[in-house]
Amino acid sequence: MEELVVWLLAAYGCSSLMVTLANRWISRMAERADQSCVHYRLLLGNSEQVVEYAVRRLQVRSYWSGTPIRISYVDYGSTDDTCGIMAVLKRAGHLCADDGEEAAAVPAVTIDLRRTGEWERAM
Template identity: 85%
Template sequence: MEELVVWLLAAYGCSSLLVTLANRWISRMAVRADQSCVHYRLLLGNSEQVLEYAVRRLHARSYWSGTPIRISYVDYGSTDDTCGITAVLKRAGCLCADEEEEVADAPAVIVDLRHTDEWERVI
């Protein structure tokens, strides 16, 4: 009989812990849903050397700050492998083309990767 009471108390404790954790998780998700998304617009032009690094760095900054981001791009006639890299990043869900944007007139942070000597100051 005593063993049954111990098991019941342990089950009650575990269930109350799970309910508390679930409530915290739900409230944290609600706070994140209310945050506005920061939109970055990358200007590309033969930017294969810096594109992936810039996207990964923006995602890392977003992860550590807890701010959701959206990254779109505009390609200005790249002749190198920039188009291939953007296709891979689009499939991975890291980028979206500017034409696919729901609100194209929304304010965005412009990151010009066409001039590779200037982009480190922006990111």
């Protein structure tokens, strides 16, 4: 009988902890939804060496600052595996869609990965 009471108290404690954590997570997500999203536009052209690092670095910065981000890209005729890398990142949910002319009016931080060294200064 005593073991049953101990197990019931443990189950109650675990369930109340889970409810508290869920409420905190929901309130944090609601706060993030209210924040304005920072839009990054990556300009690509044979950038396979740096594109994944740049995307992951932006995501880490977003995570630590608590600021939601949106990452899109414009490819200027890459002949290397840049398009394949971007397709993998897009499938994994790290990117939005390809940036078209309709998104040009949206203010964004533009990072030109076609020029060596510029992306390091931008991040």
